[in-house]
Amino acid sequence: xxxRIQISLFILLLLALGSQAPAQDEVYLKIQSEGYxxxxxxxxxxxxxxxxEATEQIRGIMINDLTLSGFFNxxxxxxxxxxxxxxxxxxxxxxxxQVQASLxxxxxQINLKVLLSELPSQRKxxxxxxxxxxxxxxxxxxxxxxxxVYYLVGERGGATTKIAFISQQGNGKxxxxxxxxxxxxxxxxxxxxxxxxxxxxxxxxxxxxxxxxMDNPDLLILRLSDKKPYRISKEAGLNTSPAWxxxxxxxxxxLSKDGNPEIYVMEYASRKLQRLTNHPAIESxxxxxxxxxxxxxxxxxxxxxxxxxxxxxxGNIRRLTFEGSYNESPAWxxRGDRIAFVSRDNGRFHICTIxxxxxxxxxxxxxPSDNENPCWSPNGLHIAFASNRxxxxxIYVMNWNGTQLRKLTRTGGNTSPTWSxxxxxx
Amino acid sequence: xxxxxxxxxxxxxxxxxxxxxxxxKVTKTAPQIGETSAPAPxxxxxxxxxxxxxxxxxxxxxxxxxxxxxxxxxxxxxxxYDLTPRARDILANHARILKENPQIKLTIEGHCxxxxxxxxxxxxxxxxxxxxxxxxxxxxxxPSRIRTISYGKERPLDPRSNEEAWAKxxxxxxxxxx
Numbered sequence: 001x002x003x004r005i006q007i008s009l010f011i012l013l014l015l016a017l018g019s020q021a022p023a024q025d026e027v028y029l030k031i032q033s034e035g036y037x038x039x040x041x042x043x044x045x046x047x048x049x050x051x052x053e054a055t056e057q058i059r060g061i062m063i064n065d066l067t068l069s070g071f072f073n074x075x076x077x078x079x080x081x082x083x084x085x086x087x088x089x090x091x092x093x094x095x096x097x098q099v100q101a102s103l104x105x106x107x108x109q110i111n112l113k114v115l116l117s118e119l120p121s122q123r124k125x126x127x128x129x130x131x132x133x134x135x136x137x138x139x140x141x142x143x144x145x146x147x148x149v150y151y152l153v154g155e156r157g158g159a160t161t162k163i164a165f166i167s168q169q170g171n172g173k174x175x176x177x178x179x180x181x182x183x184x185x186x187x188x189x190x191x192x193x194x195x196x197x198x199x200x201x202x203x204x205x206x207x208x209x210x211x212x213x214m215d216n217p218d219l220l221i222l223r224l225s226d227k228k229p230y231r232i233s234k235e236a237g238l239n240t241s242p243a244w245x246x247x248x249x250x251x252x253x254x255l256s257k258d259g260n261p262e263i264y265v266m267e268y269a270s271r272k273l274q275r276l277t278n279h280p281a282i283e284s285x286x287x288x289x290x291x292x293x294x295x296x297x298x299x300x301x302x303x304x305x306x307x308x309x310x311x312x313x314x315g316n317i318r319r320l321t322f323e324g325s326y327n328e329s330p331a332w333x334x335r336g337d338r339i340a341f342v343s344r345d346n347g348r349f350h351i352c353t354i355x356x357x358x359x360x361x362x363x364x365x366x367x368p369s370d371n372e373n374p375c376w377s378p379n380g381l382h383i384a385f386a387s388n389r390x391x392x393x394x395i396y397v398m399n400w401n402g403t404q405l406r407k408l409t410r411t412g413g414n415t416s417p418t419w420s421x422x423x424x425x426x
Numbered sequence: 427x428x429x430x431x432x433x434x435x436x437x438x439x440x441x442x443x444x445x446x447x448x449x450x451k452v453t454k455t456a457p458q459i460g461e462t463s464a465p466a467p468x469x470x471x472x473x474x475x476x477x478x479x480x481x482x483x484x485x486x487x488x489x490x491x492x493x494x495x496x497x498x499x500x501x502x503x504x505x506x507y508d509l510t511p512r513a514r515d516i517l518a519n520h521a522r523i524l525k526e527n528p529q530i531k532l533t534i535e536g537h538c539x540x541x542x543x544x545x546x547x548x549x550x551x552x553x554x555x556x557x558x559x560x561x562x563x564x565x566x567x568x569p570s571r572i573r574t575i576s577y578g579k580e581r582p583l584d585p586r587s588n589e590e591a592w593a594k595x596x597x598x599x600x601x602x603x604x
Contacts, residue, residue, distance in 0.1 A: 173580070194577070194580055196544055196545075196548070196578075196580070197544065197545060210548075215575070216575060217548065217575070217576065236573075237552055237574065237575075237576070238548060238549065238552050238576060240545060240548045240549070241545040241548070254545070254548075254549060256549070256552050256556075259556065260553070260556075261549040261552055261553070282546070282549045282550065282553060283549075284545055284546055284548075284549040285543070285545045285546065298545075298546060300505075304505065305505075305542075305546055326505070326542065328542065328543040328545070328546045329543045329545065329546075342543055344541075344542070347541075349541070349542070349543075370541075372543055372544070373543070373544070415544070416544065
């Protein structure tokens with residue numbers, strides 16, 4: 001009996017005994033609901049008459065998507081069935097769900113038919129067709145994965161999201177983008193200058209960022225439909241650290257036009273400015289609460305950078321962080337309950353989260369490296385950030401509680417990730 | 427006709443000579459490390475390669491950019507933007523040079539060391555550049571001659587990750603604008 005058979009039998013045995021997710025996963029999924037267990041999900045072999053390689057590729061992408069979603073215990077039926085020499089699906093003992101799929105190819109076109117059914121009843125949950133061109137094979141698989149997540153969990157999956165970031169390219173720091181799983185690197189600008197702090201709009205159609213293209217840190221918008229940048233703020237001094245309001249109608253930002261870095265809100269359509277802070281110290285790095293009513297930001301009014309909360313109109317300012325002498329880069333979770341930020345500890349910079357009431361500080365990264373620019377996935381279950389833990393700066397993703405770390409880029413010189421909302425097209 | 431031409435040529439030659447002799451007042455401060463800000467002695471003017479000078483008066487403006495004035499950086503403590511006594515001395519000297527050379531316009535760049543976040547360091551660099559500007563303005567320099575720009579931690583002088591490099595990188599740099 002080889003190892004694979006042993007492992008497969010072990011898994012089946014576990015499933016037969018009734019699956020229990022480990023304690024750590026329970027904590028992870030508490031953000032979703034109390035006492036939530038991972039769902040057993042069998043991925044059957046995909047059927048196709050031709051192009052078996054493409055078929056395997058699509059299946060592999062979906063298995064990866066569904067694993068990364070964090071909601072499932074994935075059982076790769078191609079492996080278990082082969083190992084058991086079983087011709088049937090061997091699913092009688094499992095409580096959960098099963099994904100079956102068939103593919104057909106016509107010239108450039110891929111047709112993916114997915115059947116999702118409940119186990120052990122075999123009752124059909126949905127049967128759905130996904131169509132696309134060969135070159136958007138990955139996107140097709142991501143769409144199917146998100147649909148499976150939606151029907152089983154009641155929550156939109158994150159496979160159709162992307163992450164934009166700043167990538168060192170020659171002398172320039174350029175905007176670049178990859179799929180959420182690290183595939184499909186694409187450069188968005190070739191300016192040869194310094195570009196910083198990209199923030200993806202809530203509608204997904206544009207990215208706001210700071211650019212030195214006109215020899216001043218101005219605020220630019222890159223429209224993703226035609227990749228054209230245009231300038232929306234060119235005040236003297238800083239036009240930095242932009243943050244979209246959740247409805248995408250306003251941008252909070254740092255301006256120093258009145259002599260000192262302060263937080264303003266720009267109404268995007270009219271470019272009208274409203275000043276929110278008024279203090280001789282540095283104010284910077286705003287981030288909105290998901291209901292748009294509050295803003296978290298950084299101020300050094302106490303003598304060191306710390307996080308503060310205020311109403312979206314600028315009133316009711318109160319301090320949030322008291323531990324440590326350097327707390328910056330706040331990012332409010334889309335679920336509203338926690339704020340991720342960067343904290344200096346022992347001379348190194350680490351990603352932490354804290355509840356909006358200032359309690360329950362969690363340190364998510366550790367060790368002799370620096371970790372910066374935390375940003376949340378749209379469903380609030382993952383955090384992307386930049387780290388130099390392997391020497392060079394690259395983008396990483398982890399679960400909201402610091403587990404399941406994965407490296408997204410490998411070229412070095414990559415910083416400042418910003419997560420897209422769920423996108424309707426590639 | 428011929429006399430007119432010769433006269434014209436002579437006149438232009440005279441103009442060039444007088445202009446060249448009085449316009450080349452060169453002040454140069456070599457970057458100094460350690461000692462406080464006594465200006466270095468002025469080196470002899472560097473001859474520019476002027477051949478035929480048109481009578482155009484515009485020439486004067488372009489030719490003057492051949493002067494070599496270097497403004498020394500000032501440095502800051504970690505996460506601070508207040509001026510150290512040494513930075514004040516250096517700035518006082520910069521103010522003197524600016525007064526002597528009213529044609530000079532400056533861009534003051536604010537920089538930080540690599541530690542800390544991109545966005546906060548941009549704000550910190552801005553404060554450093556502004557602190558330097560405010561001090562020069564207090565010395566009577568017209569604020570319209572000075573522009574500031576912050577590069578945060580994006581343009582280190584020394585790319586290493588140690589105290590020595592960090593100390594060098596926390597600076598305001600003075601760039602003459604043409």
